[in-house]
Amino acid sequence: MTVSTNSPRGSYWITTFGCQMNKADSERMAGILESMGYSQGHGEHSADLVLYNTCTIRDNAEQKVYSYLGRQAQRKRENPHLTLVVAGCVAQQEGESLLRRVPELDLVMGPQHANRLDVLLAQVEAGQQVVATEEHHILEDITTARRDSSVCGWVNVIYGCNERCTYCVVPSVRGQEQSRLPEAIKLEMEGLAAQGFKEITLLGQNIDAYGRDLPGITPEGRRSHTLTDLLHQVHDVEGIERIRFATSHPRYFTDRLIDACADLPKVCEHFHIPFQSGDDELLRAMARGYTVDRYRRIIERIRSRMPEASISADAIVAFPGESDAQYRRTLALIEEIGFDLVNTAAYSPRPNTPAATWPNQLTEAVKVERLQEINALVEQTAKARSARYAGRSVEVLAEGVNPKDSSQLMGRTRTNRLTFFPIAKADGSSHKAGDLVTVTIDQVRPFSLSGKLG
Template identity: 55%
Template sequence: MSETFTLAAATPAKVSAAVATPSYPTMRGSETDSRRIVDPASASAYRLRHVLLQDDIAAEEVMDLLKKGKLLFTEVARTFSSCEGTREKDGEVGWLDFANYDAPDHPLDPCLPLNVRSLLCNPDADSDSDQVKMKPGDITKIKSTRGIHLIQLVDVMVNVNNKTKKRYRAKGNTWETAVDPSNRNQKQLYYSMDTMGCQMNTADSERMKGQLESLNILPLPPSSPSTKADVVVLNTCSIRDHAEQKVYSYIGPHAKRKREGEAVSIVVAGCVAEQEGENLLRRCPEVDLVLGPQYANRLGDLLEDVSNGNQVVATEPEFIVEDVTKPKRDSKTCAWVNIIYGCNERCAFCIVPSTRGVEQSRTAESILEECRNLVADGFKEITLLGQNIDAYGRDLSPKRKFSDLLTMVGEIEHLERVRFVTSHPRYMSDNVVDAVAENPSICNSFHIPFQSGNDKVLREMGRGHSVAKYLKIIERIRKRMPEAGITADVIVGFPGETEEEFSDTLKLMEEVKFDNVNTAAYSPRPNTPAAEWDNQVSEIEKNDRLQRINRLNLKHAKERRSRMVGRTEKILVESRNIKNPVQVMGRTEHGYVVYFEGDIQELEGGLVDVKITASSTYSLTGERALL
């Protein structure tokens, strides 16, 4: 049964004070293995693949191949498995339902005998077993009368109702009341979605749009200004201060609609939703659904709960299941692909581990399948996403390396360009740099936040790398790819930062000369150690440093782009220039935006040779090169 909660009245001041401990159990010093912190009781079925082998020696040899990360489980199944029923299906077993795993004459009996199914569904049942709770992507070995099974957990079916908190309220002024249940087609429903923050939020919004459109809830038509959204979604970011206040300000007009009797459902998703949880409903009882990032692709299921008269809070930790519907991509040419969710780092300034949870890597097979499907649909560029992308695979059993996955994606036929973000200098390896240098479809473009140019500040931030380590990575990139684009993130005014320490950051920027740096003044965030320190830098000092570093960043950005004038570059055309309809917009492989005259209908998604004729701080202008 779901937990029920009562919403007590609270003043804004009390609500603010209540945001002390997040529900996500990823506080510093706590468990970061998702196998241990996620309640398996919410899982109802496993999707499995297996390889059947006949002796221990063969099993060890195959496991060794998998541990080296050079072969996919599907390839191993086709090559080595002795199971005739699954070998030609890449080892695919299908779904194993926990409720009837021990039923007589089970349909999976010819493939997975009862003792195998029992250990998978009840890993603690046999005290002599070395089985542990599994997460998607894990591979385990189990013996049966058929031989030795190497089993990969591909996906988990999760009952989200077991993970939500809800309060029943009589049906009223939500979108469902505008539709006669006996005639769903009576009224076409529309949604609006506003997205704040990073690329991860953009990708989550695309997944939520896919969920809504699978329910035949369509985007609000811009050609009909009088039409109002029936479902309003705000996908929030909490990386900066006052993020919560922005959310309440945004909700206001929609809450007013509901108070006046209009049928509208209000959804707050993303990092502020995870951070605030039930407090959002206390401060704004008109909100219907509070949705953490880990539930982005379960929006449809949770809206069903809303339509049944519930206010719902879905912020508890959970396995992130594979999408059952396709994301609604914002571009026809470029696509985001998540490869790892969450973050196990504990940077003293960062709220992400509390809002996005622990690391959960997707299987390489699922990632490659999504990428191949995107290419088949006509997409030309894919950006692999991860909060700490270099950590990909370290949470899997056996572990995998990001460099191996990057190479596999780069080898997909007809995929023109591959990008990836965000790299962490503590974990970024030479293998990643080499993979980029050696594969022509992987763009010579890197985003590697350094955050500070002073070792003392980096230690206090908990970054786990030094300035020397960072510069060694840059040296490796410049040596192998002298023209590579390098961008970064930096924070000024971190607690205790002196003027001399800030000067070290400027020195690092002068040494590297980045193509662009995302700059920010330190902003205290809830549930982060640095927010509690008593050596905060004054707002005046932070703003002064921010202005100075921005001036330097502008200077370097302009210098880096000006060197392109006179060159001919291949530009992947993405869209029309909204400020000049006779121009199209695309990017170089370095990531520079380029505008040139052209017909978007003819050029969209194509690689075009463009001679660069002029540069500005953040963009280039050119003309199509004569062949």
């Protein structure tokens, strides 16, 4: 539980690596620090407490953390009063070995301990060097996050992951699935609505698994807590105009969920559903639990119910043993489906994952070549998808001023396209963050749009 204090403790700086879950964790940890009396600093090289919330999904993200830590360790040797914290997935993965590598660290804490930051820092202030990576039940989140946006907010609905994809380190660093109760989720959303938030993204590492660890069976014999049920339960929160969710898993994505998204007006027509590979043999090697045809049927069902829906995804190239023909099937699937966005990555061996030990690893040269080719295709496909907006009027939720042009606001369409438009209205007044604005698109780019008012 966070204990409030009015005593100033200096400044803090949080650097966040990785996924939306990490960003949400960082917001909560910032809220805890401010309730303890810290204030947000002006940079990591002047703050009194520096926290790195880390990602281990790929090796380059992990190595970047060590580079940052090297500079902070030097600061710590010159200023022993500096508090140095590593949180997140690298902390969970490395544990005490991080202290051996960077003995200047004060606190190493895994993702399950984000809500206990105040308790752990109290141990640091008592003179301890703390490692918190043990399995921990995530108690209902009673912290107050320091939100980076005043319009769009993250709400965690399920922590952890029970999947065992052969390339993925997430289950070993984020722990077993733990679903929050729907009443608590709705209460948090009502609190955000009262603060003026307009859009909520429900978050989970595998959000379609929501509720399967909660008790209850309906008279029809299905689980009484599912993501579909949750969407119905939170849809009527007054003040919230838009609802999104991420990240989905094709194995658990149901027709019932698609129907709910089509029927509930606040749920945005945007789906992020990773496919990872366009080849069934590779999907089996990845232990993904679905086929390419199964994935196609999901997309077909979405587009039959919501023709305007945007589809984004994740894909891995150069997975161990991936032949050129298998790689080409991934390219073919991208062309066939016409994704609005695909996040791509070359396979990176991760500790304690089966695929990392396989002998059929591909060379770095192959990884670079395939990644460059697939990225070019993704941009081409995204450009083709963006073209459909030209000349159309779309609803944009204004999120803030364009940092590159102070005469413009920026926000997102319901389909999640970043859009820029003028602040000034014809009558001389101005739009502001939080406004829902009708924009007529006159410029299209692969990953963003621009338009005029009306």
